[in-house]
Amino acid sequence: MPTATLADRAIIDVSGPDAEHFLQNILTLDLDALRDREARPGALLAPQGKIMFDFLVSRSGENALRLECRADIADDFVRRLTLYRLRAKAEISKQDQPDIAVSWQDDSAASQSDSTVRDSRFLSPVFRHYGAAPVADASEADWHAFRIANGVAESGPDYALSDAFPHDVLLDLMGGVGFKKGCFIGQEVVSRMQHRGTARRRVLLVSAASDLPAPGTDLVSGGKLVGTLGSVSGTTGIAIARIDRVKAALDAGAEITAGDVAITPAIPGWAGFTYPEAASAEDA
Template sequence: MTSGTAVRLGGRALARVSGEDARHFLQNLITCDLDHVGDTGASHGALLTPQGKILFAFLVRPTGDGGYLLETDAASLPDLVKRLTFYKLRAKVTVEDVSSSFAVFAAWDADAGALRTAFPDAHVFDDPRRAELGLRLYLPLGDAGDDASAPAGLAGGTEADWHARRVASCVPEAPFDYALGDAFPHDVDMDELGGVAFDKGCFVGQEVVSRMQHRGTARRRVIQVSGADALPASGTDVMAGDKPAGQLGTVAGARGLALVRLDRIAQARAAGTPVTAGDVALEPHIPDWASFDWPVPAGGD
């Protein structure tokens, strides 16, 4: 007997990397360390430009036969397959779009063991970013059904419910909270959410990202914001007084995520200057799991 809530994420899709060189191939390209994934887990990671910006962000799941599933934004999946194919050169790997074989679900308040028993051909695993996000399920389409309903035994939720959980946990995702090709991993808290391995050796863009880590030069971060009223739409500018400080990302009622300049928000807070989005006053919050803090404004103690 299963229980819990599940949401089919129609905007997410899967690629598969397989073949005898699959692990070595990916390990030398992406930000996370596959040695820490094991056979039953998953990781959060990205493929970067040589300048260190995120081209593709994904979850990486071992398939048990030496291959990996990469879950990413469905709109960017064809480009991810193309880019990985470009990198493979003579490596003995196959890169393919398998989005027509699996449906992607997020589930919470559910028992992973019961789900594995109920769906033995599915991939069921903890979301590697934050425990509060619950489980991921990759169900063969025959088990998932043809509509957006939850798998048998699970209550159906909505994608709005899922995004509200992400907001509550301060877990950003592209394209909702940042544009691919325009953000460093530190900007979107990937370094704090287990998405970058600074001790595994080289990957594409590693030099830039490691320099940001060791010098502490990240000025932009995704943080939580809240207001007394419903927040305006995603993409609305966040203002620190009359200075632009960032943009709203995912919005869930009166709470949301925002990619902001920490220094400008800190200066506004110190001066008592309002932080706003549209005509809504914002209260910015750094998530409690973060190791970063508000910078001390110039002239402060």
């Protein structure tokens, strides 16, 4: 059971009689579907529908929720939540130097403690530990290699905040958007993309015969921008790409490159989307 300590993560606690109702009205995911000892992905969007903050949310007690996010955005996230709180009876605070770890590929991790929750983004067993955790025997690089292999994107290494819609990073496919719940910030744009099926940027797995270049490298085919490389682990990586342009390149037998490295794209096995039948009119 590999376990890694995550030093670049933070925890924001939201508690009080109105905590869940307050978050339900602003966040993308449906908290009514959040089970005990489960962590689900979610986002706080700008009114235009792009992701301002991404996180994992889990229950930490009665009328209490735990938001795990990047450490470097935590203070801004607290300020934004406080701005939206208005008169809701909810306390918002960032934990001071929390202990956060992750284990993967072993169901036995589920019995560690009440502060262990299953990360629902993965089909195979992945557990987040808050507080008490097994002894770390793996590195953060090992963890990110596993995350990359599963096609799970996170802001920072894979995309910039305020530059991606939930569909772009597959939040719509991993329980990160509640399409049947009431309104949330940015809902109109996201719902329109869902109902019209207009999402063309998607997360893809990429592989190569040699080491991939640095995150942020453009994916290009026939002189046309196809996407952008995200997290990399040796010869494998994650990219956010225009799947209509990828399909056009594949149909034409054209090479797709990241820098000077030829790459092979693939849809994550768990994802419920396919390449479009034909390239869009824009690319015809």
